[in-house]
Amino acid sequence: MAAVPAVAMNGVKVGSTSQAYLESKAVKDTKSLISDLCRQFYNLGWVSGTGGSITIKAHDDSIPKPQQLIVMSPSGVQKERMVPEDMYVLSPDGSFLSEPAPKPYPHKAPKCSDCGPLFLKAYDMCNAGAVIHSHGMESCLVTMLNPSSKEFRITHMEMIKGIKGHGYYDELVVPIIENTAYEFELTESLAKAIEAYPKATAVLVRNHGIYVWGDSWINAKTQTIGIFMGAFGNQHDPQLDWLLSLSSL
Amino acid sequence: MAAVPAVAMNGVKVGSTSQAYLESKAVKDTKSLISDLCRQFYNLGWVSGTGGSITIKAHDDSIPKPQQLIVMSPSGVQKERMVPEDMYVLSPDGSFLSEPAPKPYPHKAPKCSDCGPLFLKAYDMCNAGAVIHSHGMESCLVTMLNPSSKEFRITHMEMIKGIKGHGYYDELVVPIIENTAYEFELTESLAKAIEAYPKATAVLVRNHGIYVWGDSWINAKTQTIGIFMGAFGNQHDPQLDWLLSLSSL
Amino acid sequence: MAAVPAVAMNGVKVGSTSQAYLESKAVKDTKSLISDLCRQFYNLGWVSGTGGSITIKAHDDSIPKPQQLIVMSPSGVQKERMVPEDMYVLSPDGSFLSEPAPKPYPHKAPKCSDCGPLFLKAYDMCNAGAVIHSHGMESCLVTMLNPSSKEFRITHMEMIKGIKGHGYYDELVVPIIENTAYEFELTESLAKAIEAYPKATAVLVRNHGIYVWGDSWINAKTQTIGIFMGAFGNQHDPQLDWLLSLSSL
Amino acid sequence: MAAVPAVAMNGVKVGSTSQAYLESKAVKDTKSLISDLCRQFYNLGWVSGTGGSITIKAHDDSIPKPQQLIVMSPSGVQKERMVPEDMYVLSPDGSFLSEPAPKPYPHKAPKCSDCGPLFLKAYDMCNAGAVIHSHGMESCLVTMLNPSSKEFRITHMEMIKGIKGHGYYDELVVPIIENTAYEFELTESLAKAIEAYPKATAVLVRNHGIYVWGDSWINAKTQTIGIFMGAFGNQHDPQLDWLLSLSSL
Numbered sequence: 001m002a003a004v005p006a007v008a009m010n011g012v013k014v015g016s017t018s019q020a021y022l023e024s025k026a027v028k029d030t031k032s033l034i035s036d037l038c039r040q041f042y043n044l045g046w047v048s049g050t051g052g053s054i055t056i057k058a059h060d061d062s063i064p065k066p067q068q069l070i071v072m073s074p075s076g077v078q079k080e081r082m083v084p085e086d087m088y089v090l091s092p093d094g095s096f097l098s099e100p101a102p103k104p105y106p107h108k109a110p111k112c113s114d115c116g117p118l119f120l121k122a123y124d125m126c127n128a129g130a131v132i133h134s135h136g137m138e139s140c141l142v143t144m145l146n147p148s149s150k151e152f153r154i155t156h157m158e159m160i161k162g163i164k165g166h167g168y169y170d171e172l173v174v175p176i177i178e179n180t181a182y183e184f185e186l187t188e189s190l191a192k193a194i195e196a197y198p199k200a201t202a203v204l205v206r207n208h209g210i211y212v213w214g215d216s217w218i219n220a221k222t223q224t225i226g227i228f229m230g231a232f233g234n235q236h237d238p239q240l241d242w243l244l245s246l247s248s249l
Numbered sequence: 250m251a252a253v254p255a256v257a258m259n260g261v262k263v264g265s266t267s268q269a270y271l272e273s274k275a276v277k278d279t280k281s282l283i284s285d286l287c288r289q290f291y292n293l294g295w296v297s298g299t300g301g302s303i304t305i306k307a308h309d310d311s312i313p314k315p316q317q318l319i320v321m322s323p324s325g326v327q328k329e330r331m332v333p334e335d336m337y338v339l340s341p342d343g344s345f346l347s348e349p350a351p352k353p354y355p356h357k358a359p360k361c362s363d364c365g366p367l368f369l370k371a372y373d374m375c376n377a378g379a380v381i382h383s384h385g386m387e388s389c390l391v392t393m394l395n396p397s398s399k400e401f402r403i404t405h406m407e408m409i410k411g412i413k414g415h416g417y418y419d420e421l422v423v424p425i426i427e428n429t430a431y432e433f434e435l436t437e438s439l440a441k442a443i444e445a446y447p448k449a450t451a452v453l454v455r456n457h458g459i460y461v462w463g464d465s466w467i468n469a470k471t472q473t474i475g476i477f478m479g480a481f482g483n484q485h486d487p488q489l490d491w492l493l494s495l496s497s498l
Numbered sequence: 499m500a501a502v503p504a505v506a507m508n509g510v511k512v513g514s515t516s517q518a519y520l521e522s523k524a525v526k527d528t529k530s531l532i533s534d535l536c537r538q539f540y541n542l543g544w545v546s547g548t549g550g551s552i553t554i555k556a557h558d559d560s561i562p563k564p565q566q567l568i569v570m571s572p573s574g575v576q577k578e579r580m581v582p583e584d585m586y587v588l589s590p591d592g593s594f595l596s597e598p599a600p601k602p603y604p605h606k607a608p609k610c611s612d613c614g615p616l617f618l619k620a621y622d623m624c625n626a627g628a629v630i631h632s633h634g635m636e637s638c639l640v641t642m643l644n645p646s647s648k649e650f651r652i653t654h655m656e657m658i659k660g661i662k663g664h665g666y667y668d669e670l671v672v673p674i675i676e677n678t679a680y681e682f683e684l685t686e687s688l689a690k691a692i693e694a695y696p697k698a699t700a701v702l703v704r705n706h707g708i709y710v711w712g713d714s715w716i717n718a719k720t721q722t723i724g725i726f727m728g729a730f731g732n733q734h735d736p737q738l739d740w741l742l743s744l745s746s747l
Numbered sequence: 748m749a750a751v752p753a754v755a756m757n758g759v760k761v762g763s764t765s766q767a768y769l770e771s772k773a774v775k776d777t778k779s780l781i782s783d784l785c786r787q788f789y790n791l792g793w794v795s796g797t798g799g800s801i802t803i804k805a806h807d808d809s810i811p812k813p814q815q816l817i818v819m820s821p822s823g824v825q826k827e828r829m830v831p832e833d834m835y836v837l838s839p840d841g842s843f844l845s846e847p848a849p850k851p852y853p854h855k856a857p858k859c860s861d862c863g864p865l866f867l868k869a870y871d872m873c874n875a876g877a878v879i880h881s882h883g884m885e886s887c888l889v890t891m892l893n894p895s896s897k898e899f900r901i902t903h904m905e906m907i908k909g910i911k912g913h914g915y916y917d918e919l920v921v922p923i924i925e926n927t928a929y930e931f932e933l934t935e936s937l938a939k940a941i942e943a944y945p946k947a948t949a950v951l952v953r954n955h956g957i958y959v960w961g962d963s964w965i966n967a968k969t970q971t972i973g974i975f976m977g978a979f980g981n982q983h984d985p986q987l988d989w990l991l992s993l994s995s996l
Binding site: 048050051080106107135137179181208 | 787806876906909914969976
């Protein structure tokens, strides 16, 4: 198999990957899937124009998840107009293997999602198959209710069954980290939150949104729904205090 | 007519059904209809990704309703991507006659809706032609307003005319049952609620959703709209106390 | 031209109309238009399944509006599945000239909109070209805020410019009538409200919805938007009391 | 190149433009784009039926922005039914170069957007490439919360990063001007607000909506999202006072 030279995010060539895998149906299908999901999530209000992004590993049964190629949505492209050709393909260590072609005015030069370093961290620490970053208003609001809260907690809600390792009587705890001026600056606090909350499959970012990951894109999507439904339930009735116990650690 | 051996939910073969009926246009059309309704209900917020489900009897004028075949949506399939091939066909006693083929990664092995036993109970006790199980947030919220309430009551609302046996001046009473760790554990309390409220065509499940049934899918759908509109009316104006009299029996 | 015998709502044959007009492009296009609008209004939440309806006159420049044929949506048909063949055509005096064919189970026998007598009253008293009856929740809520209010009033809102005869500084006054057990029982109070409020192009029905009419379907639709936006503005912020002066006459 | 005589808004012929440019792909594509965006913004609730409008310059790399042709949506056409043929093309000084053909009953005679003079002012003063005028309810509500406020202010919200010149820690300030009986009467106060707030890329109009402009249509759209998300955040939780500091200058 031919080797493809790869350029890491820091510009240094860092390894190679199989040309066949890069041109495989798995990669092609994953590009289409992300494009489809961007349009769907746009209609759900999970991503808004240029906000939010998605990454999914190009699955191949014969390749262990940590070695699978990563497909990532671009930065600054309107989600509802996303096409498969807009996607980036990265090697497992984050080197760019394939980039979209530039588009004419008024589109800016192609740029990979600003969430790149955070997506790689979730892949690395959680053995994830997919990560969703949403700016959905419900995810912002639960972080705003109490500006000093460090967690969103909810229990006794059917939809949390959709979240890995949780039953109806369990309490779902999602850590909240503080927002920063630039997305990449969130990487360290995201990593710390993942370490501190080993059962969590999501991290909320104050006044900003949420990162949710799962074994597969289906799992990541189902968990996002679970958390949003919980957040929605909280937002739409101020009397539901018994549901909401935001703790300030 | 050829007989089709049937395997009941407990694994024992329990009777037979006509091969012609199983392969009839009625069964095929009902599979398509459930698939269409899943996508539509997804867009209405009645079902969310893997939450909620639908069952409809494959109507045949020459067969009494209790003997008609049952078509049921699967568990764990995303509602907005449902296709007719995802459906299960069951005999009137709940034996599986036809199951969907497995799908590739990351889809899980096919599984019939967890609501199966509850759907069968509604068919059995209420001579229903269709049952809808929704996780719609409005249906959750009316059960949350007063955590000890055992009923949702509403009157003087045009939309309750859509609910069987109700006029504008009547009071609609929907029993609320407590949620459980597993869906099938709700079966007994659902049955008790149906017995206790013979006029009701729906049962609410606390912090979870609602089951609504009707003579036909159109009737079940119309009644779901009526209840949701009532719940919506209650939720969106806290001053409407005169509309809402949640009793704690 | 061939004459078409017409049967009035009371079963008596009452006159005739030109066969050519009945089979004209104007009638055909109006059937399609109502079908399209039913689907669109469904997505807007103005009509819900079997609730709400629309009527539009089949325009012909050579025929004075009071003599134009009337196209009306049916009762009990799901709005999001409406097709042109579901429509009724009525003579100006309310006789049925053309009715939809029956549909198979589980559809009920065709029936013209229960709003028929009210639509005819609006046509007759207001020289309308179209009437919209909506069950939209905003229209219900403004009638619920104060159960004894007889009017909805709003002023200083850009969208009321869309309502005939109203500028930004004018006050829009929409009369509210009490609901009844059957739709046709509203006819007399609708007529009285139209007489009492000659400037109004709409009447609200308590806990039920709204009737809006206009010179044309575009005009009726624009006015419905104006009223809904006003109602929405009121509902979504309880502090906006200065906008809302519901009078109890 | 052939010269096209142009008629200014006041009826006087005022210069000429290249026939080739007027018939160029850039102009044709911009007409289609506005038509597409009208339909999309309709579904987002940013424009409603006949309310709101859009203008975009027909970009040509070889022509400085102030000399580029202007494409503008019409007045009184339903946004969800807009087609490219409904568009107006104007010279940079506001003369009409191309107008839509009249449509049959019940459509009114074609008329350019009432926002014309305001759009030209934003083009002239801000070197904009596109301007969006929305009647979105969120933009109305932020002007209603405090009827004497002259500014909408928000900070520490991820989505304001989408607004030109703003980071997460910056404060976004959008001036609010008072509404008038006729749209063109807003021109002078819009110009004053632009002068007084050189960093602003939007102006709110009390009880009416918002004008947002940008270098390109993508930029104008992204900024509109940012402001609406901010306004939404404010509206949906009354406790978020720390986010909202409406000043009464």
